[in-house]
Amino acid sequence: MEDNVVNGDPVRRRSLLAAAGALGLTGGAVALTRGEPARAAAGATKKVTIYAEALPGGLIGYGLSRGGATVPGPVLEMYEGDTLEITLVNTTTQRLSIHPHGVDYSTDSDGSPFNDSFNQPGETRTYVWRSHEMTAAAGRRFMPGSAGYWHYHDHALGTEHGSGGLAKGLYGALIVRRRGDILPDRQFTVVFNDMLVNxxxxxxxxxxxxxLGQRVEWIAIGHGSLFHTFHLHAHRWADNRTxxxxxxxxxxxxxxxxxxxxxSSFGFQVLAGEGVGAGAWMYHxxxxMHSDTGMAGIFLVRNADGSMPVGAQEAIDRFHGHQHRAAAARETAAAAAAAAAARETAQPHVHGGNGS
Incomplete structure (x- = not known):
């Protein structure tokens, strides 16, 4: 299995399809090869346990193991026709849930307080998500199947709509593949959440x-209350399902x-550096005003042998040395607070009295 990068750190790809055996697959094994068309038995049921856990900085994340929560949470994958049984373990002291987009579910797996579907603090609950293939309809038309780049998120923390959970990082990518889809070598999830990226x-x-040349899959997800656009430098994709x-x-x-x-959410695959070569490319x-304030990051395309391309480290250093407005404002405020504290220390208080 290829190493991947989740939240900027190199880790094993957190794909349900790739880890089907470890996650309790029933109804037929799923064997995947990177860069080749995916094939799987129809109607498989996959069972996975997800832990909702508190993280440093006031965040909360989903994870596939205790102590393994991240922001975003793990990428969940299934094929059209498959069923996904998610046992959500709430290890926090707050009410929360898990709600999907793009798949089929009953009201008790809706993941919303509206349908009394959520986890109380410390509670374990199972949510069942189903998917289906495209079907023929009258007039030579077709009803769409479940295939697509979707996402999941909390719908119960803070408000009836999970606004508190979304703000704290309770979200992740959900992919429903069509049999025959090509699988990537690398997979990245980018979430624009108000003025933040992941x-x-x-x-x-x-x-x-x-x-260079690796097949890279991007899953882009929007949350919060603001309008955004996602731009990837030097790469392009077709505006369709894949x-x-x-x-x-x-x-x-x-x-x-x-x-x-x-x-909203969408996804696409590109060949890293196709037509442009290796280098440090920006996404933002x-x-x-959003990119100026800090909604930007780096897509590093290394040489085919994994070595650093000429000029890439310098670009990365410039990015980390550049003061985006939000960071600059924080540093200015911190400096002002430190200066005020220094003045307070240097100048003793003068209390009222006769001066004696």
Whole structure:
């Protein structure tokens, strides 16, 4: 299995499909090979336990093991026709849940207080998500299946809509694949959550890495209350389900920037450095005041042998040395507070009295 980068750190890819055996797959094994069409038995049921845990800095994340919570949470994957049984263990002191987009579920797996579907503090609860394939309809039309780049999130912490949970980092990517889809070598999740990227601000945003020519899958998700766009430098994709053209006559527009608004999600695959070579490339929100304020990060395309391309380290150093407005404002405020404290220490208080 390829090493991956989640939240800027190199880790094993957290894919349900890739780890099906370890997660209690029933109904047929799933064997995957990177960069090759995916094949799996139809109608498989996969069982996974997810832990909701408090993290440093007031964050809360989802994880596949105790002590393994991250922001974003793990990428959950299934094929059309599969069922996913998620046992959510709430280790926190607050009410929370897990709510999916794009798949089928009953009201008791809705993950919302509206349907009395959530975890009380310390409670364990199972949510069942189903998926289905495209079906024929009248008039030579088709009803869509579940395949797509979706996401999941809390819907119960803070408010009836989980606003507190979203603000704290309770979200992650959900992929429903169509049989025959090509699987990536690397997989990155980018969440624009109000003015943050994966609940971080530049220059502390994740740096995602791949080697030249590797197939890279991006899952972009929007949360919060603000309008965003997602732009990836030097790479482009087709604006359809997979990001790849179906053939020479595919009418899908080829783009490198797309709206990413609260509750929306999309994904695509690119070949790292295709047509442009290795280097440090930027991803960011193209709402100018948002990128200026810290909604930007780095996509590092290393040479094919994994070595650092010429000029890339210098670009990374410039990025980390650049003061985005939010970071500059924080540093200015901190400096002002430190100066005030120093003055307070240097100048003793003068109390009222006769001066004797």
């Amino acid at each position: 609940n971080r601000s530049a220059p502390d945003t994740p740096m995602f890495e791949a080697n 990001g790849m053209l179906e053939g020479p006559s595919d009418p899908s527009q080829v783009i490198d920037n797309k709206d990413l608004n609260p509750g 929100c193209h709402v100018q």
